[in-house]
Amino acid sequence: MRSKLRCPKCECKQIMHVPVVRDNGFNRLMVECRTSFFGDQEYGEYEAYICRACGYAELYVKGVQGIRIEQVDGATLIDGEKEHSTPYR
Ligand SMILES: [Zn+2]
Numbered sequence: 001m002r003s004k005l006r007c008p009k010c011e012c013k014q015i016m017h018v019p020v021v022r023d024n025g026f027n028r029l030m031v032e033c034r035t036s037f038f039g040d041q042e043y044g045e046y047e048a049y050i051c052r053a054c055g056y057a058e059l060y061v062k063g064v065q066g067i068r069i070e071q072v073d074g075a076t077l078i079d080g081e082k083e084h085s086t087p088y089r
Contacts, residue, residue: 001049001058012053021046021059031075032067043067 001008005015021029032044043063050057061067069075 001051001056002060007051007054007056009056010051010054012051014052016048016050016052018048018050021048031061032072 001015006013007015023029029046030042030044031046043066045062046059047062048057048059069077
């Protein structure tokens with residue numbers, strides 16, 4: 001939806017971009033909070049693309065390559081590029 005700007009569920013072309021997703025306490029939803037050494041850019045913040053017709057929403061995490069997986073509670077990396085990486089064989 002982010003790249004094609006069209007809802008994959010209903011084909012609507014009106015997509016609402018929400019640059020910062022907050023909970024109802026106005027806290028930002030984040031996978032990991034970190035400040036870059038090169039400025040005050042943060043990683044792990046969510047942004048959303050929402051279809052105006054049906055409400056289908058996609059969430060993306062900003063700066064995902066900068067996220068330290070070991071710092072995210074319960075997170076693991078499932079690497080489909082590596083052979084034998086999945087327990088579902
Ligand atoms: Zn839709």
